[in-house]
Amino acid sequence: MNNLINFFTRHAIWLALGVVAILFLNPGIEEIKTLLLITAVECLAIALSGIAVYVYTKIDFTSYEAMHCLGWIFLGVHICVGLVVLGVYIAQFA
Numbered sequence: 001m002n003n004l005i006n007f008f009t010r011h012a013i014w015l016a017l018g019v020v021a022i023l024f025l026n027p028g029i030e031e032i033k034t035l036l037l038i039t040a041v042e043c044l045a046i047a048l049s050g051i052a053v054y055v056y057t058k059i060d061f062t063s064y065e066a067m068h069c070l071g072w073i074f075l076g077v078h079i080c081v082g083l084v085v086l087g088v089y090i091a092q093f094a
Contacts, residue, residue: 011050018043045081049074 021040052073 011047014043014046018047041081041085045078048081049077052077 018040021036021043024036053070056073057069
């Protein structure tokens with residue numbers, strides 16, 4: 001039970017931002033809609049980074065080398081999500 005509460009408190013911020021961005025994705029001003037879509041996609045990227053760290057590593061992240069590995073995982077996931085968003089944008093508006 002303590003692990004479940006710890007999990008939800010660690011991931012509550014990006015989860016709440018993602019839910020709020022998806023719920024309010026119907027405003028009239030296109031700039032606000034774009035910012036909310038970016039927020040939702042970034043929350044998805046943070047969630048995928050957390051999943052990738054959990055699935056692909058069993059490293060103790062207290063040493064410098066391990067934190068360097070964690071940064072590369074985070075960067076790789078964000079690059080992949082950004083390329084997917086770019087591809088969808090080009091496919092929709094080209």
